[in-house]
Amino acid sequence: MAKARIRELTKDIPKEAKILCDTMLADLEKAKRPVLEAVKCALDNSFYSPKVGYLTPGDKVVKTELNVSSVQKMARTIFLLEVLLGNLKSGAVNTKREIYYISKGLMKSNPTYKALDFDDQPESDAVIDFICDMLEVYREEMNCFANDRGGQTYSKNLVVTETLSDGTTAVVDVGSLGTTPFQPKNKPQTFRLKPKKGKVDFCLVVESEGTANTLVTNGMHRRHNCIIIGAQGVPSNGVRGWCKTIEDQLKVPMFFYGDLDAYTLQNIFRTLKAGSAASLIRNSDFSAPDVKFLGVLPDDVKRYDLLCYSVNERDVAEARSLKKAKDALENDPFFRDKKNSDLADILHWLVKEKKRCEQQAVFSVDPKDPLILEKVIVDKIKRKSYV
């Protein structure tokens, strides 16, 4: 079997890289300034259409033309490109931090590279990101993986089949793992998913990994034919790719449950559903456009009389998140789209009420009932109380 791929990538990365370098070299031979172009990954170059479902790049590009100031950046780019191409050839994988140390090692052993030396990891990370944006490939496709947090998955009705690089397959029955979660790594897009029998009713992504664990320990996944995933904050690439794969292959309704505040809505939920401005070229494979925001909703606050915190505008972090919410309403194409007006309304509510409500607040509704959150969630799904 061929090597596992995140997507049907039509381009041959080593070949593309070679062409790029050849063009640069030819330019230099003619004493012409080579120019590197990369998609501009920023909110002002992001577009959203509900039909597509995720943020896509516009036609703005970041150009780096060779001159005395940029020659260092270019030399670093070509240097790291060579390292990454080497990995692709040998099949080796690395994290960004490992790449940082590999670079340091090369620089140490070869004095001509000294000048390129990175002061810290963010410097080499930025170059790696630039290479990916330039070639329009995913970092994972360059065999560079982050330590993906989160994504702990529990279900009684899910079987995952993975084809390994040596051609063998691994089959994991998630329901047989007890309280141990299944956690996807590297390229979850390459997994084959199947319910054990019939269909899965729904998939629930919980912001807090701890709360997901509580639901599972109390037996929610035994009582209901569902998949429960802990997101552990802002979803990592692994979590995003995993949710995308579940949505695509199992066609189950997916719900997100987390805090009612600007941060959760913008940074966590929006990224899960439509990707982010920083990852414009990869959102198509790293977002789950059909996920619904189950709560906590402003309606829930009213209905269950949930305990709220007032946002302290003198607290720098809280004030900033409030300002970000206002900015999002003005500038974020995702929240500005008519189709997402219900989500924008939540942001409006947050800005106006200056309140926030945590996902665990539901436990105050009936302190004696350990299953209260499960009941509320199931009830909300039944009532179609989501956005």
Place this chain on the structure above:
Amino acid sequence: MSKITSSSTAEYFAKNLQQVGFSSPSKAVLTTLKEAVDNSLDACEDAGILPELEVEITKLGPGHTRNTDLVQIAVEDNGPGLDPEELAKVFGEYLASSKFGRGRCSRGQQGIGISAATTWAQLTNASGVKVISKTKNMRKAVSAVIDVDIKGNRGLVKKKETVDWDKSHGLRVEFRIDGRIVLNGDGGLLTYLEGTTLVNPHLSMRYKLIDQEPVNIERVANEVPDIPAATLPHPHTMKLGEFMTHAGLYGKISLENFFKKGFSRVSDTSIKEIAKKLPKGLMVKNLMTVKEDEFKKIYTAMHEVELVAPSTRSVLTVGEEGLSKSIQRLGEVDFFSVVTRKPTICDFKPVVVEVAIARFKDRGNGPDGHEQPAQLLRFANRVPLQFDKGACAITRAVETVNWRTYGLNQPKDSVPTGPFVFAISVTSPFIKFKNASKETIDGGDDLIEEIRRALMQAGQKLSRHIRAEGKAADLERKISHIEKFGPILVEGLARIVGAPKSRIEKAQEGLRKLLGRDASHAEKDLEEATSKLQILKAREAKKLGLPDDEELPSEAVVEEHENAAADTPDDETPAKGTKKSAGTRKKK
């Protein structure tokens, strides 16, 4: 019922010496030195003499108070000297001053300074001040020790004798006090002496501080500053209490005459206008009989009437030429910039602000190699202000200027960093201090804005130098960049492509051509900046009648400074509208 006693003025000050600069052993040494030097400079200036001072500070042994040394402070001048009969009054009596409330820009103002120093010496070492004095009319000098009679606010003369002195006139004072010697830093003795040097180009001074090498400073100006005639206060500058006290000084005259004699800028028409707002007859009433509630009415009326702003003729400046020369006496200067503003009115008081900024070759970096904050020298009527800088209007002004525009490093809302000295001098016959020890200027928005303007002008001049320097560094960086990164880039590309040697060589050559073009751009920039600087330097030198290599007039650079901030990096420009084909591009 206990009797209310009125203690003598001397008694009051003896108990409250901390209020006038004697709040710690180290401050006591500084204040004593300062009072003596300020007096010498004032006296010389009054008599039209070019001052020649000799200062010596010696540690004689342990002090009587715990953790102090017995410190001797000797200051000798070539001023007019004092008649023997005056000694007791000057050194032993409080509020005995020839300068009190004169409305002149003298250093001393109150008649407290030197008597307080005598009191401190007496309190800590049981002996007042030793004085030698000779006026030009005396054949021999007189030497005496003056004590303060604290109960009677009088001076007591002891050990009076005539002595030979090889000076035609002058005064020498010697204090022995408990104190501690601090040389450097904001409150240091050296800082005071350097500051005094800076704003007194006409001063020659020799000083020897404890075991340090003696320092000899020659004057760089040969004229005694012309102290403008005194001016009367402007009515609008006064608070009610001050107004009433001021009236007390004039006593038996009518209110009308008080307005005419006690103030500047109150014309007959203004008096008529004020009179209209007052009960009949009050304007001609004897000042002695005016009651408090009447004063309130007069005060309000006086503020309601518009008056001409006070004259600015009463203020004194050191001048750009003097500052330019004087600042070079403080050490080896890389470059500097000076600004003397035109006299102006702030809060109804005439003031003039002067600024000198210099970068020194041997200052600035801390022991860890980090940039230290620039040294700030503040002056009020040419007296260095050395304490409580955080509260001072001058500091506030320095912190609110954006120095980064002029190429200096500046942490947010702070004094800039680097091997710079910032000297800011505010001169006014009516300086408002925040407290009795005259350590911080109390400034309204007007004054702060005026100081900021002076600072910004000086900053503009400075940026000229810094820019030329920056361009030189830029060129160097660019050339080294080419040498460092060029070959790595080409070889990397060649390895990925698998290119033959011939291509590598050709590409190397092309790269050198390209980047060489950039370097020659940078070279041109440098040349331009340098020649601009030269032209302006020459212009300034001509203006000041100085040899070349001096400063440029502020006006000459103002219009050119806009470009200073317009330098932007050119490597990454997001190009709008450049078509790229990839992924889904949907526009709304």
